[in-house]
Amino acid sequence: MLSTRSLRHIVLALATTLAVGCAPSLKVNVLQPARVNLGAAKRLTVVQTEGRKGARDFMLDELTRQARGGGYFQVADRSDEGIVVKVAGRSVQIINAGSGPAQSQDEIGLRIDVNDWDAEKKTEIVKGTDSKGNATEREEKFYEAKTVVSVTAFNAAGKAMLAEQEYETTGRGEDKDQAIGNAARALVSRILYDITPMYVQKSIRMDGDDKAQKPIIEVARNGNVPRAITEMEAYVQGNPQNPAALYNLAVLLDASGKYPEALELYTKAISLSAKDYYVDMKAECARRLANQQALSQ
Structure with missing residues (x-):
């Protein structure tokens, strides 16, 4: 029979898994270099x-x-x-x-x-x-x-x-x-x-904790990322210290292939929040930028 402590750990682990699974995200197709990178040549x-x-x-x-x-x-x-x-x-x-x-x-x-x-x-x-x-x-x-x-x-x-x-x-x-x-x-x-090179689908997690941003997130998830960027930029202007807004704008730019701008915003968001997945998504964006640069040589 499971102890109370063990049962609590299982419940917490399950809750964490469900929270991550329900978190809003954007799926993007990104081009990755092959094992032998030929640069920009086609x-x-x-x-x-x-x-x-x-x-x-x-x-x-x-x-x-x-x-x-x-x-x-x-x-x-x-x-x-x-x-x-x-x-x-x-x-x-x-x-x-x-x-x-x-x-x-x-x-x-x-x-x-x-x-x-x-x-x-x-x-x-x-x-x-x-x-x-x-x-x-x-x-x-x-x-x-x-x-x-x-x-x-x-x-x-x-x-x-x-x-x-x-x-x-x-x-x-x-x-x-x-x-x-x-x-x-x-x-x-x-x-x-x-x-x-081949296209690989990646999932970029968004921050859905701020209820005021959820309509913008839904716009992006429905496929209109340019409009979501415009709306999120306006939201950030009114809430410049909101880490979720900075982070979600970074995600939208990341999904659009604007990696340098996204990395700058990821960094600002991380300075205001200690959420682990902020750091993880920034690292993935940095890898996408490196791949983009490798394919442009």
Whole structure:
């Protein structure tokens, strides 16, 4: 049987959880850098490919197709212009600039080296049961492929974000071409996953303790954040020492992507109130600002 003290702790913990769960919040989609940050660039240009021609052509076509489907990068192919790049540590030297224009600031150059691109026939025993529950075995034949490429990605200044990074995937199929195609498509997906920023939904908690601000909060939660900002700014002018008003205005600016202004208001609110989530939301805003700056370089 629970003691009175233990029961009190459980009730308090539950009350805290319910309070947080019922707290008003804004959900926003924020763009976060990928594992390999390519900065502000949205153009990928394949300048050099090495390896089997059929494999190189497949990689180019699949990279273009998947990038178009992802909607973030545009892919161009200049691999037939004679451009030659040499990787030296974390930098790239252009040995032969080719016949076209120089690489632009908003463009990432790619060198793709196909190292392995093959499949072999295999057999495995598949165990199961028949309709009567009896154990069965059957022999299944298939092809298993392995595709391996090395990728170098570099900006106009010659900085290599990826320097001969090796990617390896396997795939299965009923025939050799199908198996290789499955492996290669998965390989391109891995490359794009590593370099493509993605939108992540975040929840920013608001302060609902001041009843006078609740109509403004509802305006924001119903989707009209610009109007809520205008109304909250007017409220702050009349209540400049109200920490909840300063904090909620910070949240509204944060949700609008105005991170420097939001951070300033978070700081003012924290100086007037000791609420822990004020500090937490400020820290999250600072991370969003850092991500924004990383994606603008």
